[in-house]
Amino acid sequence: MAEERELSYYINKASELVGKNFEKKIRIGIISSFTINGLEESIRVKLAEKNIDCITYVGGYNQYNQEILNPESSLYKFSPDITFLIIDTRNILGELFNLPYSISALERKNFVEKKLNEIQNLANTFTDKTKSKLIIANFDIPTYSPYGIFETKTDYGFHKMIEDLNCGLINDFKISDLIYIYDFNGFISQYGGDNIFDYKQFLFGDMKISLDYIPYLANDLIGYVIGYLGLSKKCVVLDLDNTLWGGVVGEDGFNGIKLGPEPPGNAYLEFQLVLLSLYQRGIILAINSKNNYDDALKVIEEHPYMILRKENFASMKINWNDKVSNMKEIANDLNIGIDSLVFFDDDPVNREFMRLNMPQILTVDVPQDPSQYAQTIKKMNDFSVMKITDEDTQRGKMYLEQSKRNDFEQSAPDLESFLKNLDLKVLIKNANEFTIPRISQLTLKTNQFNLTTKRYQESDIKKLSEDDKYVIGCAQVKDKFGDNGITGVFIVQKENSKEWFIDTFLLSCRIMGREVEKGMLGYIMNKAKENGVEQIKAQFIPSQKNKPIEDFLNNCGFQKDGDFWFYSLKTQFTIPEYLMVRVE
Amino acid sequence: MSKKLYDLVAKVMNVQPSTINDESGPESIESWTSFKGYVLLYELETEFKVKFTIDEAMDVKKIVDIKRHLKNHGVILND
Numbered sequence: 001m002a003e004e005r006e007l008s009y010y011i012n013k014a015s016e017l018v019g020k021n022f023e024k025k026i027r028i029g030i031i032s033s034f035t036i037n038g039l040e041e042s043i044r045v046k047l048a049e050k051n052i053d054c055i056t057y058v059g060g061y062n063q064y065n066q067e068i069l070n071p072e073s074s075l076y077k078f079s080p081d082i083t084f085l086i087i088d089t090r091n092i093l094g095e096l097f098n099l100p101y102s103i104s105a106l107e108r109k110n111f112v113e114k115k116l117n118e119i120q121n122l123a124n125t126f127t128d129k130t131k132s133k134l135i136i137a138n139f140d141i142p143t144y145s146p147y148g149i150f151e152t153k154t155d156y157g158f159h160k161m162i163e164d165l166n167c168g169l170i171n172d173f174k175i176s177d178l179i180y181i182y183d184f185n186g187f188i189s190q191y192g193g194d195n196i197f198d199y200k201q202f203l204f205g206d207m208k209i210s211l212d213y214i215p216y217l218a219n220d221l222i223g224y225v226i227g228y229l230g231l232s233k234k235c236v237v238l239d240l241d242n243t244l245w246g247g248v249v250g251e252d253g254f255n256g257i258k259l260g261p262e263p264p265g266n267a268y269l270e271f272q273l274v275l276l277s278l279y280q281r282g283i284i285l286a287i288n289s290k291n292n293y294d295d296a297l298k299v300i301e302e303h304p305y306m307i308l309r310k311e312n313f314a315s316m317k318i319n320w321n322d323k324v325s326n327m328k329e330i331a332n333d334l335n336i337g338i339d340s341l342v343f344f345d346d347d348p349v350n351r352e353f354m355r356l357n358m359p360q361i362l363t364v365d366v367p368q369d370p371s372q373y374a375q376t377i378k379k380m381n382d383f384s385v386m387k388i389t390d391e392d393t394q395r396g397k398m399y400l401e402q403s404k405r406n407d408f409e410q411s412a413p414d415l416e417s418f419l420k421n422l423d424l425k426v427l428i429k430n431a432n433e434f435t436i437p438r439i440s441q442l443t444l445k446t447n448q449f450n451l452t453t454k455r456y457q458e459s460d461i462k463k464l465s466e467d468d469k470y471v472i473g474c475a476q477v478k479d480k481f482g483d484n485g486i487t488g489v490f491i492v493q494k495e496n497s498k499e500w501f502i503d504t505f506l507l508s509c510r511i512m513g514r515e516v517e518k519g520m521l522g523y524i525m526n527k528a529k530e531n532g533v534e535q536i537k538a539q540f541i542p543s544q545k546n547k548p549i550e551d552f553l554n555n556c557g558f559q560k561d562g563d564f565w566f567y568s569l570k571t572q573f574t575i576p577e578y579l580m581v582r583v584e
Numbered sequence: 585m586s587k588k589l590y591d592l593v594a595k596v597m598n599v600q601p602s603t604i605n606d607e608s609g610p611e612s613i614e615s616w617t618s619f620k621g622y623v624l625l626y627e628l629e630t631e632f633k634v635k636f637t638i639d640e641a642m643d644v645k646k647i648v649d650i651k652r653h654l655k656n657h658g659v660i661l662n663d
Contacts, residue, residue, distance in 0.1 A: 006627055008595060008624075008627060011623065037619045038619070200635075200638050202642065
């Protein structure tokens with residue numbers, strides 16, 4: 001079992017959190033069929049460590065039906081952002097949990113269908129009444145069966161009932177962006193049913209999750225908060241020696257490092273495979289290593305057992321500079337916030353140096369034993385996202401294109417000629433079922449070039465897109481090096497027939513500096529003009545991170561009046577001629 | 585060894601160890617809720633590597649009861 005603190009730590013620490021200031025806020029509802037004391041305290045303390053203020057509401061014992069069905073319930077009054085619904089197998093099956101074979105196979109099947117309908121109704125009632133995400137825990141499949149070894153030969157047996165409940169939950173809510181299924185059964189498998197369920201705790205205090213494991217459950221559930229708030233880490237920055245391979249290449253040589261199918265080299269192979277799987281889902285990889293560049297690059301390019309190759313790394317700092325300076329350069333190269341970086345280095349001195357100098361970076365507690373590297377990264381909840389979009393899966397390729405673009409920029413005599421020769425195409429798209437997930441994702445994740453930093457969940461965007469008073473669009477940006485995907489978003493509110501208000505205007509950091517924003521703004525202005533609008537109103541809401549957009553309105557000719565900025569559409573707005581703006 | 589027990593009780597109940605004695609229990613320690621009582625038993629089991637029976641768990645009213653049950657499991661707390 002990985003290191004975790006005792007539950008009493010969380011319970012006592014939680015009482016000290018009142019009155020503290022945090023960067024982000026979240027309201028969490030927990031409704032369950034059994035006692036899960038200590039869960040809300042563990043969640044609150046763990047979120048406070050991530051600088052998130054968490055306010056919780058814990059429903060009464062086995063009151064989840066009433067909490068959802070009663071429109072006046074305390075849960076609805078609390079108005080959560082995320083609600084966890086945890087019903088245990090014993091509760092959903094009732095008497096059949098102990099006596100599943102007291103009825104026929106057909107009756108068991110009908111029972112499962114009935115229960116799935118009940119859950120579906122509950123979930124739909126809930127999402128009709130609130131804006132909260134609903135996370136439903138699936139059901140733990142016990143290993144025990146009264147039929148013993150004959151269980152798997154039984155027609156629609158006890159285990160099959162629960163498997164069908166779990167499959168049904170996934171199928172019923174697969175397309176919903178409000179309802180997610182938490183794999184509670186997987187949680188039990190991971191830590192072991194015998195460890196998690198203790199008959200004495202159950203009979204003595206109706207506790208169905210052993211107290212030691214409550215903080216682990218909290219860890220899993222926090223993944224949803226990270227995803228909801230758009231705090232997912234974007235990039236893993238890796239050391240090389242004793243991290244991606246065993247030994248020191250400068251001393252042991254190309255043939256002397258440990259990397260291959262045999263132990264201990266297979267530990268590094270396994271770790272690299274996990275990193276590659278993260279890369280394939282959109283996590284950027286980078287290198288920060290004190291090494292001779294040529295020695296290290298030879299391994300990366302030529303070693304027969306390297307899984308990760310040069311093209312998998314969006315930035316490589318292999319030199320003798322200090323790691324903090326390298327880290328700043330990596331963040332700069334990738335144009336992403338320092339706080340979206342994860343640092344993985346086997347050397348505790350380097351880790352401590354990083355923690356002291358760049359506390360915003362998540363420096364992983366790397367275990368001494370490399371055989372545990374893969375598991376360490378797999379257990380992190382910091383990469384959780386509510387949606388994986390096409391842009392995510394293509395991100396690695398896009399960063400590679402970006403590095404080619406950077407080389408091209410450096411070889412160009414000036415910025416203007418670089419931009420002119422880039423063949424920039426801005427494709428404006430409306431909010432629709434294909435673009436809404438990405439639009440929401442960008443509002444949740446974009447910090448730097450974001451005029452108002454308003455965060456919108458998918459359901460919010462969907463709702464606004466159906467409202468005639470809003471114009472919502474996004475920009476897909478292509479150039480001669482490739483497709484950057486959807487990287488710009490705007491939400492415009494038609495305040496009245498003469499004036500439109502820019503509620504949201506943002507660009508992904510990887511597209512900044514190419515004046516794509518002027519293409520988007522030009523589109524908004526033209527559309528407003530076509531609708532007889534006379535002026536555009538905008539607002540800049542400063543945050544800790546959006547300095548890059550601070551002068552945007554001024555530079556585009558907006559005039560400030562009080563808290564707002566105005567642009568009269570009598571003045572022609574010029575889109576840079578090297579931008580080809582097309583509307584889809 | 586009593587100190588080890590008192591320290592653990594103090595940690596779980598979030599009070600000063602000096603306030604704990606053999607007669608301490610839910611009546612004298614305000615923060616000793618029924619849930620914290622469960623947490624205490626669980627952490628005692630982990631700390632002293634014992635497993636209380638359900639009867640023993642239900643019988644704990646004061647620290648002295650814990651000492652008695654620990655003794656039954658071979659844990660002698662010398663002062």
